[in-house]
Amino acid sequence: MKVLFIGGTGNISTASSKLAIKKGIDLYHFNRGQSTVEISGVKTIIGDIKKPNELEELKKHTWDVVVNWIAFIPEDIENDIKLFKGKTKQYIFISSASCYQTPLSYPIITESTPLKNNLWEYSNDKIKCEDLLVKTYREEDFPIIIVRPSYTYDTVIPIAIGGFDEYTTVDRILKGKEIIIHGDGTSLWTVTHADDFAIGLVGLLGLTQAIGHAFHITSDEVLTWNMIYKILAESVNCEAKVVHISSDFICKMEPSFTGGLLGDKSESVIFDNSKIKTFVPGFKATISFAEGIKRTLKWLDENPDKKIVNSDTNAKIDAILRVYKAL
Missing domain, CATH: 3.40.50.720 (NAD(P)-binding Rossmann-like Domain)
Structure with a gap:
């Protein structure tokens, strides 16, 4: 073929x-x-x-x-x-x-x-x-x-803010800085x-x-965002300092987050994979996030030039936290 x-x-x-x-x-x-x-x-x-x-x-x-x-x-x-x-x-x-x-x-x-x-x-x-x-x-x-x-994901970090092709939020976790989880962190994601x-x-x-x-x-594993960030932090042997902030507030403060957050990750999603399993009987997702993110972090350790800490993202996170705490 x-x-x-x-x-x-x-x-x-x-x-x-x-x-x-x-x-x-x-x-x-x-x-x-x-x-x-x-x-x-x-x-x-x-x-x-x-x-x-x-x-x-x-x-x-x-x-x-x-x-x-x-x-x-x-x-x-x-x-x-x-x-x-x-x-x-x-x-x-x-x-x-x-x-x-x-x-x-x-x-x-x-x-x-x-x-x-x-x-x-x-x-x-x-x-x-x-x-x-x-x-x-x-x-x-x-x-x-x-x-x-x-x-x-494989070579990227699948989180809502400061991730994907950035290492920004992981860097904040490693340095003991506060990170943002949207909403109360209990919405479901895959x-x-x-x-x-x-x-x-x-x-x-x-x-x-x-x-x-x-x-x-998609995977059949369904996790809360709280659990996703917890697993990520544990994978770098740290405890995340989490501040929960509503998605609406985050996007009002920083409109550039609107598409990926209000247009995607603020929703709870549960996928029914029956169709792909019917057409491709051999399909089964077996890699848990706890296992998969360790592979990603290992790859990043081996490719340190890909550990991109975005100063602009950091500034946006800090600004959101500063205004939120002043309320």
Whole structure:
């Protein structure tokens, strides 16, 4: 099976690339060749998917599957449809579980949960991408599959403030500084390790009966945000000094947090993974957050240049704490 990953060396996609190679898939990456990640067995075509003059080598190929890990806006999808229509048997768009209805009208999320998120431009753009793909599938038989990850991590820290590609909140914990947990910390959340996600994603490659369907692929482990931060702090052998502040107050003080917080992480989410388990019977998420975050922190210790402490984020956290305590 000849598969193209557009991207393929990122936080989520690296694990899927490694598993695809392990499964004997003939895997190509199309990217700018700037990543330091090396995956033995992958054939790389150098180019920028957003630059038409760098696509000539790509146009020479036909594919069993194309997976775009880095499409974010409808224009990206429009370009892919033109490029791959008639050139692939399957096109997989990596969307986001943040596209689901916000706020939720029913707490259990299935693939039939409505898509509606007007609080985060990122999610709204992903919804527009999905709408365009579904329309093209219905009207032109473009062979789509939509995959919605939910805060999937490997080399990033999956927390609400001062994390992801930053080490800011971990640094605050290590230095005994106060950190913010939104709300009272009892809302529910799901984080998924990229190695677990890869089992579901790779299982969909070449699966003809999955065409036209959407899937979320997440862990079944449900944690409160209090527990997520507690596990994180324990993983660096510290106790976090937590201040609970409402999401509304945080976002009023710092509007840049609105999308990721009010548009996503302030909601309780519980995912029903029955569909991916039906289509890919081998899918099962087995990596607990307690185990997975230790792997992430070990990787960061081995790559200290990735321990990014953002002074701007620190200033925002300190400002929010200062105003909140003065009330």
